[in-house]
Amino acid sequence: MREITLSQAVNEALAEEMRRDATVFIIGEDVAEAGTPFKVLSGLVEEFGTSRVVDTPIAEPGFMGIAVGAAMTGTRPVVDLMFGDFLFLVMDQLCNQAAKTHYMSGGKLTVPLVLRTNLGATRRSAAQHSQSLHALVAHIPGLKVALPSSAYEAKGLMKTAIRDNNPVVIFEDKLMYQEKAPVPEEEYLIPFGKANIKREGTDITLIGTSSMVQVAEKAAEILASENISAEVIDPRTIVPLDEATLIASVKKTSRAIVIDEGHQSYGVTSEIASRLNEKAFYHLDAPVVRMGAMDVPVPFSPALEDLTVPTPESVAAMARKLVGGELIHAA
């Protein structure tokens, strides 16, 4: 199978959906000629013109509001938010308007909108351009949240997101834009709420999101060489969350580590770990451990920044402890 980058995969997904459905359009900063700072959208304005690839002023609340209104009135906007960190600027349009309009209108209005943005540290972008803020929107009922972990996932999830009648926020990992993965030429969609078991194992379940799926897979490799069999699961979407697959896996392995690049406290790892504790308690042979990003502003210093996120080595070390029956956080 051919291999393409995550950027190309997203670009393809958008182009295919824009050809398929004339109501799909892109709006955001530097989306047209510039094709975004990550060059994800290069070539789209040439094919679809500036009326469907709309450059806006630097005014996130403005273009987000335009998109919400456009979605309510019959189009399918794909909003490009240059950095996930800028979510704070569009919170009202996204969380108070887009997420609640269907409910508040008694089902009369829908907001079929996609907010494309990104997450991920270790790109030396400093504290205001390195955050992973998906937990913020996952908290709000009415929003779906997808976290593609590869080019293949990015394309399939994007196409599903565009066709969904609800607002969907997709977070791509900034570091993965140039990573290649096998992506079929023929069309495919990836359903929401269906976790992907990336690797089967019996001793411990490693649940990773976005680029942390790769961290979990590498950790599983390390553990395999030590005869520890790790199962790796990518939930793909955290809203909706495929709880059943996660619980079934933990019932099998009795142990779990949840790995996510958001800050560890009050985050995605906490939510998933808590559900496992509630629903698989009598199958647990060790505490469910969260591994998120350190609760600090992401440092610019490369040496420091690399310490803030989970790594294959740190995940493997924690897995070793859990499988070995070590006392975790002394009882």
Place this chain on the structure above:
Amino acid sequence: MPHEVIMPALGMAQDSGLLVSWLKQPGDAVKIGDALMEVETDKATMEVEAQADGFLAKVQAAAGEQVPVGQVVAIITDSAEEAEAASPTESGPAPQDGPAASATSPTENDDLPSGAEIIMPALGMAQDTGLIVAWRKEPGEPVAADAILFEVETDKSVVEVAAGHDGFLAAVLAEAQQAVPVGAVIAIISETAPEAPVKRTSAAAPAASQQAKPATADASADPVARKKAPSPEPEARMATPSTGRILASPKARRLAAERGLDLARLAQTGVAPPYHVADLTVLENLGPRAPGVAEGTAVSGPVSSHISARVSAQGCTDFLDWAKSEAGSEVAADRLFASFAAAALRQARSEARQPIIVTVRRAGQNPVRFSDADCRRLSQSAADEGEEPPALVVRDMTGSKITAMSGMTGSVPTLTLGRDGSDFVLSLDYSAGALDEDQAVELVSSFAERLGEPLRHLL
């Protein structure tokens, strides 16, 4: 039906509104949507519209007055006549003057002077109490409405609070440096000079605060304390795991329960907690009963021993039947066993007057404790509610198909009683710390004798 006009809640945390002016006069015809009055809140002055068609009457609050939210300020009547009829009340008793003064009666203390009650004000959004920093007036002193009466400290600042009423400080109900719940009455201002101004230290208003605090403390702390009380200190747990809580994973506990394994035995064999599923293999390999497994204290504890005996059940059955039919009193088997066990233990230990607690355990039932069951008539209750460990556990398996079972309950000597055909099978498990060999032999044989010929021993 007359429509009541109330002071609306215009802000999120608004308790009262200032009635700036009336835009309609009593008797005026009003229509829904007509501006009735102007109200000033923290943020803005707003016009309040009429919610009913009719005639304005019974205006009860004057311009310039601070009116509590929800209070009726006027009514709208259906006809002009009604409005007119209602108007005399306008000149009736003085309208309520604001929240502080509204309650001149509800003070529980009859001996307090009458007057306007001064309450601890809510100065912050989420304030429960205010600390009185100082009183600026002495009891008995005359006060003007705008005079500073006391200072209050909140989370954020110290605020001076004006008296709000002209008169005399007739009662001071909370001391300086006291934290008083918001809304509690802390002073009374009387219209005339009080004969005997009241000054209380921490009685009236503080009572409210004390009431509030211990109540919440009880509610939250009690169940926790109750749960925690019986279990020893965490340090003690780790040191003597056989008597305390066992650290084990939920899955290990579940599997141990399903397979009938006792996690406490792992501690006795020296396996360090916490226990996981893998440790259950160790436990299973110990066998159903491990002679030589240390009991009680883990390291150099005494070895458990075992004695069995067999005795015909006929005597016991006959006795119970006789008791039922002849003596007319049905004797519970557990009561009888407890009685015999206590007597046998007393005999074995040669302790005539020591109190003896015996616990009888039956599968699927709560253990029952008996105190000195042998010293009371069988018809008399010997139930015991104490907490201390029993001297002996009688494991009654006679209601089941199980004929024999071994193992102690904790470190307490355990006498298992099974039924094998027409016989009782007795087995005693004990450690040297609790009984010596002679005592154990004596205990089993004398229990067996009693069981064989109950009447003889009871008589």
